Amino acid sequence: MKTTVAKILMALVAVLVLAAPQAVQAKELTGDLEIFSWWAGDEGPALQALIDIYKKQNPKVDVINATVTGGSGVNAKAVLKTRMLGGEPPDSFQVHSGQELIGTWVKADRMEDLTPLFNEQGWMDVFPKGLIKLIGTDKGIWSVPVNVHRSNVLWYIPANLKKWGVEVPKTWDEFFAIAPKLKAAGVTPLALAQNWTANHLWESVALASLGADNWDALWAGKLKFDSPEGVKAWELFGKVLEYTNSDATSLSWQQATDMVIDGRAAFNIMGDWAAGYMTTTKKLVPGQGYGWEASPDTEGEFLFLADSFGLPKGSPHRDNALTWLKLLGSKEGSDTFNPLKGSISARTDSDLSKYNDYLQSAAADFGKDRVVGSLAHGVAANETFMGGFASVMEMFLKTRNPMAAGKACAQLAKKSGI
Numbered sequence: 438m439k440t441t442v443a444k445i446l447m448a449l450v451a452v453l454v455l456a457a458p459q460a461v462q463a464k465e466l467t468g469d470l471e472i473f474s475w476w477a478g479d480e481g482p483a484l485q486a487l488i489d490i491y492k493k494q495n496p497k498v499d500v501i502n503a504t505v506t507g508g509s510g511v512n513a514k515a516v517l518k519t520r521m522l523g524g525e526p527p528d529s530f531q532v533h534s535g536q537e538l539i540g541t542w543v544k545a546d547r548m549e550d551l552t553p554l555f556n557e558q559g560w561m562d563v564f565p566k567g568l569i570k571l572i573g574t575d576k577g578i579w580s581v582p583v584n585v586h587r588s589n590v591l592w593y594i595p596a597n598l599k600k601w602g603v604e605v606p607k608t609w610d611e612f613f614a615i616a617p618k619l620k621a622a623g624v625t626p627l628a629l630a631q632n633w634t635a636n637h638l639w640e641s642v643a644l645a646s647l648g649a650d651n652w653d654a655l656w657a658g659k660l661k662f663d664s665p666e667g668v669k670a671w672e673l674f675g676k677v678l679e680y681t682n683s684d685a686t687s688l689s690w691q692q693a694t695d696m697v698i699d700g701r702a703a704f705n706i707m708g709d710w711a712a713g714y715m716t717t718t719k720k721l722v723p724g725q726g727y728g729w730e731a732s733p734d735t736e737g738e739f740l741f742l743a744d745s746f747g748l749p750k751g752s753p754h755r756d757n758a759l760t761w762l763k764l765l766g767s768k769e770g771s772d773t774f775n776p777l778k779g780s781i782s783a784r785t786d787s788d789l790s791k792y793n794d795y796l797q798s799a800a801a802d803f804g805k806d807r808v809v810g811s812l813a814h815g816v817a818a819n820e821t822f823m824g825g826f827a828s829v830m831e832m833f834l835k836t837r838n839p840m841a842a843g844k845a846c847a848q849l850a851k852k853s854g855i
């Protein structure tokens with residue numbers, strides 16, 4: 438009797454041991470994965486590096502890299518909206534952390550809660566608390582941050598400044614002192630591109646004019662846009678615009694950066710994707726081929742934004758998308774993507790030896806500066822405000838009326854719940 442029981446037990450153990458490898462082996466993923474973003478063309482190499490890793494890990498998945506050209510998502514966001522409202526979401530899409538995510542897609546109940554993924558991957562401990570707050574509500578966590586970008590950066594070419602005999606301006610007064618000299622030499626003092634880059638320039642100028650406390654107060658609804666401080670920011674912006682190129686609206690941000698590289702313009706205020714462009718695409722060496730400084734009067738302040746990817750409800754290939762999100766949030770994914778993108782990792786444990794001099798300086802600043810949220814890139818306000826702000830900007834570029842712009846923004850803030 439004993440031996441029979443022992444035999445049965447041994448046979449069972451053998452079956453379990455043989456079956457075990459299959460039980461722990463994850464199911465091989467197949468089918469499509471459609472990723473939607475605006476990282477097209479020159480903006481593509483960092484995303485492609487992530488896709489390459491994903492393909493290696495999941496060779497049977499067909500990755501559809503759906504991109505819509507247009508800096509800061511100007512065109513992509515409109516296409517995404519049509520698809521989401523039409524019930525045809527991609528598997529995963531790029532969205533800025535902050536109000537663009539929470540005040541738009543989460544509010545409309547279009548996203549899946551990723552809290553289980555964050556717990557499973559131990560991400561609650563590796564992403565900064567402040568960032569988790571921006572992608573979360575009391576009901577869940579709604580996207581996976583892939584980077585941290587800085588908006589308030591002034592770019593220049595050291596050799597050109599030397600040739601023209603000008604120094605990097607630390608304040609707007611210093612800029613106004615050298616700008617006429619540059620203009621007289623046939624050089625555009627500050628390169629500007631299509632209208633979203635005017636929003637981008639506006640936020641650096643407004644931060645300089647208002648200071649970080651008042652900047653935060655604007656978005657918390659504690660300081661009015663048509664207050665003397667709010668209007669003064671538009672006044673300074675109008676003055677800065679006097680020194681930009683007249684063909685701005687027809688240029689992409691890369692073309693405005695090219696003006697600086699080619700010596701047609703002295704400076705450009707752009708997010709540090711410009712560092713990615715100058716390093717990865719243009720092969721310039723940070724610190725030698727190109728230089729940077731906090732935009733005038735914003736030293737010690739880090740105007741921040743973070744790209745992230747979410748999982749829309751109804752994602753057609755949900756498992757494939759979850760595996761994509763796992764890769765995005767991983768240390769390997771992050772430290773592969775960011776050095777090419779011109780951004781720093783959103784993780785606190787990234788391997789800085791993989792990052793160039795510019796990015797190491799950005800990481801150091803992010804650690805010690807006062808961090809405030811970008812308007813132009815989704816942190817501070819939702820899409821309702823941003824849509825209206827684009828019209829205010831268009832009006833201002835034509836009329837240059839600070840009071841009218843301040844008043845229009847004040848109305849917009851009311852309408853969009855600020």
Ligand code: BGC
Nearest residue numbers: 480507508509510710744814
């Ligand atoms: C995004 C960046 C992108 C830039 C230019 C920003 O809104 O956050 O990732 O490089 O737009 O397209």
